[in-house]
Amino acid sequence: MFLHGTSKINDKGHLEIGGVDTIQLANEYGTPLYVYDVALIRERARSFKESFEKMGVKAQVAYASKAFSSVAMFQLIEEEGLSLDVVSGGELYTAIASGFPASRIHLHGNNKSRAELKMALDHGVGCIVVDNFYEIELIEEISKDTAGSKVPVLLRVTPGVEAHTHDYITTGQEDSKFGFGLLNGQVEQAIDSVLKSKSIHLLGIHCHIGSQIFDTAGFVLAAERVFEKIKEWKERFSFTPEVVNLGGGFGIRYTEEDEPLPATFYVEKIVDAVKTQVSEMGISMPEIWIEPGRSLVGDAGTTLYTIGSQKTVPNIRQYVAIDGGMSDNIRPALYQAKYEAVLANRVTEKHDKPVSIAGKCCESGDMLIWDLPLPEVKPDDILAVFCTGAYGYSMANNYNRIPRPAVVFVENGESQLVVKRESFEDLIVNDLPLKSKVTK
Numbered sequence: 001m002f003l004h005g006t007s008k009i010n011d012k013g014h015l016e017i018g019g020v021d022t023i024q025l026a027n028e029y030g031t032p033l034y035v036y037d038v039a040l041i042r043e044r045a046r047s048f049k050e051s052f053e054k055m056g057v058k059a060q061v062a063y064a065s066k067a068f069s070s071v072a073m074f075q076l077i078e079e080e081g082l083s084l085d086v087v088s089g090g091e092l093y094t095a096i097a098s099g100f101p102a103s104r105i106h107l108h109g110n111n112k113s114r115a116e117l118k119m120a121l122d123h124g125v126g127c128i129v130v131d132n133f134y135e136i137e138l139i140e141e142i143s144k145d146t147a148g149s150k151v152p153v154l155l156r157v158t159p160g161v162e163a164h165t166h167d168y169i170t171t172g173q174e175d176s177k178f179g180f181g182l183l184n185g186q187v188e189q190a191i192d193s194v195l196k197s198k199s200i201h202l203l204g205i206h207c208h209i210g211s212q213i214f215d216t217a218g219f220v221l222a223a224e225r226v227f228e229k230i231k232e233w234k235e236r237f238s239f240t241p242e243v244v245n246l247g248g249g250f251g252i253r254y255t256e257e258d259e260p261l262p263a264t265f266y267v268e269k270i271v272d273a274v275k276t277q278v279s280e281m282g283i284s285m286p287e288i289w290i291e292p293g294r295s296l297v298g299d300a301g302t303t304l305y306t307i308g309s310q311k312t313v314p315n316i317r318q319y320v321a322i323d324g325g326m327s328d329n330i331r332p333a334l335y336q337a338k339y340e341a342v343l344a345n346r347v348t349e350k351h352d353k354p355v356s357i358a359g360k361c362c363e364s365g366d367m368l369i370w371d372l373p374l375p376e377v378k379p380d381d382i383l384a385v386f387c388t389g390a391y392g393y394s395m396a397n398n399y400n401r402i403p404r405p406a407v408v409f410v411e412n413g414e415s416q417l418v419v420k421r422e423s424f425e426d427l428i429v430n431d432l433p434l435k436s437k438v439t440k
């Protein structure tokens with residue numbers, strides 16, 4: 001069994017996280033429950049920042065908040081001095097409501113609306129990561145009447161790098177919905193129009209090659225491709241970027257099949273690649289920005305479920321059902337994602353009887369883990385699924401009108417509720433009654 005962060009087994013034989021017994025958490029807050037190990041998030045945040053400091057490079061580490069966003073999460077990120085990548089009006093609203101400084105917020109999105117851009121500009125976000133030509137027009141339209149300073153932007157490019165990960169989560173290849181083609185002349189057209197703009201300041205370039213990536217080659221190749229172009233742009237446009245943002249995507253360990261590098265190793269390789277390019281070109285070192293999401297929060301999250309019904313298909317398989325499923329973690333259904341799990345109330349017992357963990361949604365594909373070795377399970381046992389901190393709660397939904405779970409933070413022996421469990425009343429809060437046309 002692989003225990004992440006502060007997780008350990010206590011003297012009752014229970015899983016403990018952040019010094020808090022998970023069975024006590026399940027009793028106090030109910031299940032399904034997302035539990036975050038705050039010390040592990042802090043450790044990850046600090047190690048990203050420190051690795052840039054050690055290499056003497058000016059940097060911003062922006063937490064990709066799509067991995068898990070909530071007011072308390074953003075406040076934790078602010079406490080740790082990171083920046084924030086948001087990708088919608090909703091994430092931006094949450095960030096502002098949490099008191100996060102707008103100057104360290106970067107707005108992403110491949111189809112930002114006028115309203116979202118206006119909201120970002122009104123709040124004075126640190127930069128807009130511009131994705132397409134329409135967005136350039138929108139920014140100019142919105143900012144033409146405001147006499148304020150120019151809007152700082154990065155142009156997002158697709159460097160033609162195929163990251164080795166699931167097809168749905170690669171983003172750097174040329175045939176992608178995101179960004180300007182780096183290799184087909186689009187980005188030059190965008191640079192030309194932004195440099196001529198009276199209302200936009202071109203701060204630099206952004207690229208993100210995908211997610212859950214285990215080697216550094218793709219990042220290095222992307223950086224080299226971007227800098228080859230920067231060399232041309234220096235001649236052609238007299239433009240050199242103040243900022244080069246190389247995105248996120250650093251892989252984590254979900255199961256023993258995964259062999260991630262330490263997060264800081266990616267930073268070192270990226271910075272080395274940039275330094276080499278910069279010294280060959282004789283330009284000054286730009287600020288390097290990165291946007292880790294999963295690698296900051298993924299293994300800090302554990303989901304607790306209560307076990308309910310079971311079904312045996314003779315000679316084939318035993319299904320064990322939990323009180324959640326694809327409504328709180330859609331990743332197995334969407335990406336065939338794999339997880340490890342234990343019985344949190346009986347961790348020390350032999351986990352040697354394979355069962356398949358089924359969710360409660362009315363969907364055959366709602367299977368959380370296939371062939372998971374557990375002790376003989378009984379109703380009301382608590383299953384702890386590891387590494388659910390990224391894209392778990394944030395992709396949760398109300399399929400089958402299942403209320404979304406609660407989220408707690410644990411640290412130094414204390415727990416705090418940071419997202420309340422949805423109630424049935426919450427589920428119908430936006431529903432309106434039928435205006436009936438049938439006369440009785």
Ligand SMILES: Cc1ncc(COP(=O)(O)O)c(C=O)c1O
Nearest residue numbers: 064208211248249291292293294
């Ligand atoms: C633009 C951008 N930045 C950062 C991230 C964060 O990726 P990850 O959670 O894999 O670090 C993503 C998601 O893939 C993204 O699309």
Ligand SMILES: N[C@@H](CCCC[NH3+])C(=O)O
Nearest residue numbers: 066169211212331390391
């Ligand atoms: N949501 C995805 C990753 C997408 C990242 C956003 N570009 C996951 O669960 O792995």
